[in-house]
Amino acid sequence: MSDSVGASVVPFVTGEDDEEAGPRNPAERLHLAEAMRMAEAIVFASAEPVSDRQLAQRLPDGIDIAAAMAELQQVYARRGVNLVRVGDAWAFRTAGDLAFLMSRDSVQQKKLSRAALEVLAIIAYHQPVTRAEIEDIRGVETSKGTLDTLLETEWVRMRGRRKTPGRPVTYGTTENFLDHFALEEIRDLPGMEELKGAGLLSARMPSNFSIPLPPADPDDLTEDEDPLTDIDLEELGLLTPRVTEE
Template sequence: MLPSSVEEHHHYLEDLSKHIEVLLHASEAPLTTNAIKKHLSLSNKELKQALELLQLRLDAGVMRLHETASGYRLQIADSYSALIQRVFPQRQERLSQALLETLSVIAYKQPVTRSDIEYVRGVTLSSNILRQLFDKGWIKEDGYKETLGRPALLHTTAQFLDAFGLTNLDELPPMPDISAIGGES
């Protein structure tokens, strides 16, 4: 049998992992490690151990602990996405091809201007598409290009990363070779 102090420490960490789980369930947005540490008065080591225990407990069920750019959140395991889409089809948001193309140009080429996007896409960019991306909080203006007219520079946000389950831009899939798609050599 384990010594009492080791058992007490494990019990303490189990309780912490449950408290973290409660906070994540109650939160509408991901929680940063600093927020979790502050709310529960944890050290870095305690937080790491409690998160590991939480993940172990969750592995037996349908929820997963997921880290995004804004912090940690709970989400349903990917293996259940087909069931959710079948039962709750209204939850599945359809994004237009133009919106996805615009968002891709911004994500992969940032910072970019509106004219940069139009050049890459080969079509005029609808203000409605940019408005949708701003309204979702997926892009922001940050700085100006030092050229005629000083156009605003567009960047993706932490909300964009959160929406697509990424912790940083390095996790974006590799950009396809567009010349190979067109059949050019």
């Protein structure tokens, strides 16, 4: 990212429109402007999206984080680099209409197979979902390699275990998934009409066909899920087994 991203925030212009946009007290405006500069520096310097909670821990007490970030987002709205929302976090990203400038330097990535794309779509819309439920929706068996590929992309994660016999693992999407597909939250996934308009769904779909609404907060476990324990992580190969001293 160019160092120009870290340029100071555009000075505020006093006037009627400015007063309507934020606090009328000049001292409050100055306080908010300084907080925006600090937030800008924090997000610019971070390799990962910065959450509201992290900003609140590092900015002065009493700062309206939502107001400061919304105004900072407007400052960058027409620049080559935009401030974007990623889940509950913030990050700087190249403006969408300038992405072609980066294509020459980008690393050519291996395309996902059709099976992997189908599984990814099912997980995104149906999460939390188990492997058996994925197979039931697709109507075919899902290989472990397909799920492993999606886990390696870090677009999919193991959420927990279903409270059913066998305690199967449940899968869901990650913030990396939101970031890659430029989604602020999982509920920004395209709906049925949008998918039809893009030619991804047949116009002759059954009348009872519907697309499930993803959870508002995919990080929260549902009532029929148990959290993954250290023992679960060891069994799944996600945690190095502990050595028992004799």
